[in-house]
Amino acid sequence: MxxxxxxxxxxxxxxxxxxxxxxxxxxxxxxxxxxxxxxxxxxxxxxxxxxxxxxxxxxxxxxxxxxxxxxxxxxxxxxxxxxxxxxxxxxxxxxxxxxxxxxxxxxxxxxxxxxxxxxxxxxxxxxxxxxxxxxxxxxxxxxxxxxxxxxxxxxxxxxxxxxxxxxxxxxxxxxxxxxxxxxxxxxxxxxxxxxxxxxxxxxxxxxxxxxxxxxxxxxxxxxxxxxxxxxxxxxxxxxxxxxxxxxxxxxxxxxxxxxGNNPNSAGFRYIDLMTFAQTQRMPNLDPLAYTVALQGIRIGAKRLDIPPAVFRPDAGGSGQTMIDSGSEFTYLVDAAYNKVREEIVRLAGPRLKKGYVYGGVADMCFIGDAMEIARLIGDMAFEFDKGVEILIPKEQILADVGGGVHCVGIGMSERLGAGSNIIGNFHQQDLWVEFDLANHRVGFGKTDCSRSAM
Structure with missing residues (x-):
């Protein structure tokens, strides 16, 4: 899970x-x-x-x-x-x-x-x-x-x-x-x-x-x-x-x-799920996960220099990108995490809490006014094909991890012995996520989820 x-x-x-x-x-x-x-x-x-x-x-x-x-x-x-x-x-x-x-x-x-x-x-x-x-x-x-x-x-x-x-x-x-x-x-x-x-x-x-x-x-x-x-x-x-x-x-x-059907789905935008045949069983691949073809990551107006292959399963299955409601943070393989961290340091490096690693997996952490730091970083987006993206507004970039510390909600998956990219529920806030199993696709729709619950 x-x-x-x-x-x-x-x-x-x-x-x-x-x-x-x-x-x-x-x-x-x-x-x-x-x-x-x-x-x-x-x-x-x-x-x-x-x-x-x-x-x-x-x-x-x-x-x-x-x-x-x-x-x-x-x-x-x-x-x-x-x-x-x-x-x-x-x-x-x-x-x-x-x-x-x-x-x-x-x-x-x-x-x-x-x-x-x-x-x-x-x-x-x-x-x-x-x-x-x-x-x-x-x-x-x-x-x-x-x-x-x-x-x-x-x-x-x-x-x-x-x-x-x-x-x-x-x-x-x-x-x-x-x-x-x-x-x-x-x-x-x-x-x-x-x-x-x-x-x-x-x-x-x-x-x-x-x-x-x-x-x-x-x-x-x-x-x-x-x-x-x-x-x-x-x-x-x-x-x-x-x-x-x-x-x-x-x-x-x-x-x-x-x-079942969601009455809000008319506004959803869909991407296809990646599927894997029985003969494609690879040691580091989870064929039962909701795997998507992530194309890139954008911070502010800048698209990071991360090859799309980093977000795809390699010959051994490493690099798979999954949508996971049960994982809190998002996790990236080192090749992607390091590029994200490089840009975060460029934008807000002086505010980093040096030597601090939350949970042994997240080291983009800060002490200070969270909103001020978030404004320095700007919005973030996970980009897919067909122009579909998960947009994370700057107000939702940082997670309060206690003790006055706020961390970018992204961890290093390889520090946990897994070579996978996982989009966790922290980056699914105020977002409809629909799994259309009959059509092998996943849909996203931006909304105010507290209002959607009424």
């Missing part, structure tokens, strides 16, 4: 169905539900605090080895003209709350386009400690089941699913998932439904039921793998909008997450 977290704040969650599109997998009565609108209660949930000095890096890199039943009426599946919208709180990681099980239990999950396995925090009773109230209780769900050891997914080296699995003492399929900063999740692989309402239910999906984890939230794996949430639920389109960070204590900002 591309999960980068520093601090977590409290957040509110609101769900709302809009007119849109889900795939036939979620559509049993396609001609009868032309449009459904459902709302869920607004809830406030305190999130745990993680102040590790080493930001968590892209799970897509790690995951691929580079690191009592209750009766309900039969549900009707949503139609092909329905879509699901929820809101998340932006708190470094992008958090959505989704209803899982029968009857549904709302679970907090990190929206992660960089990983495949979805997992939730499961209820674990111990003599000395009560489980968190927000954890999932399997005994309360009539649709919950655990995968046995003889399940095909519990065998090692399943193509496109390299999760380490084993057989536990109960002959159930056990998994362990480790991330680059040393955090982990482990438990059993299970089958469960996402129950958006009595009328909107997914088929049973494979996900992890974590009983050991340092995190308060689970993961919603949304990459191109066959066992991601998007693939299993046969969702052909999803999008999200990351709001601008709030720097005032106690302040909160909310963005949106759509499953």
């Amino acid at each position: 591309g999960l980068c977290k520093k601090f977590k704040l409290s957040f509110f969650v609101f769900f709302f169905f809009f007119f849109g599109t889900l795939s036939p997998c979620l559509s049993e009565h396609a001609q009868k539900n032309d449009g459904v609108s459902l709302s869920f209660p607004l809830t406030s949930t305190p999130l745990s605090v993680n102040v590790s000095s080493s930001p968590r890096f892209a799970s897509s890199v790690v995951a691929n080895g580079r690191t009592s039943a209750r009766r309900n009426l039969p549900p009707r599946r949503p139609s092909s003209s329905s879509s699901f919208k929820s809101t998340f709180k932006y708190s470094m990681a992008l958090i959505v709350s989704l209803p899982i099980g029968t009857p549904p239990q709302v679970q907090q999950m990190v929206l992660d386009t960089g990983s495949q396995l979805s997992w939730i925090q499961c209820h674990k009773k111990t003599p000395s400690k009560s489980p968190p109230a927000s954890s999932f209780d399997p005994s309360r769900s009539s649709s919950f089941s655990v995968l046995p050891c003889n399940h095909p997914l519990c065998k090692p080296r399943v193509p496109d699913f390299t999760l380490p699995t084993s057989c536990d003492q109960n002959r159930l399929c056990h998994y362990s998932y480790f991330y680059a900063d040393g955090t982990y999740a482990e438990g059993n692989l299970v089958s469960e439904k996402f129950s958006f309402s009595g009328s909107f239910v997914t088929p049973p999906l494979v996900l992890g039921c974590a009983t050991e984890s340092k995190d308060a939230q689970g993961i919603l794996g949304m990459n191109l793998g066959r066992f991601s949430f998007a693939s299993q639920a046969k969702i052909t389109k999803f999008s999200y909008c990351v709001p601008t960070r709030q720097t005032q204590p106690g302040s909160q900002s909310t963005g949106s997450f759509y499953l």
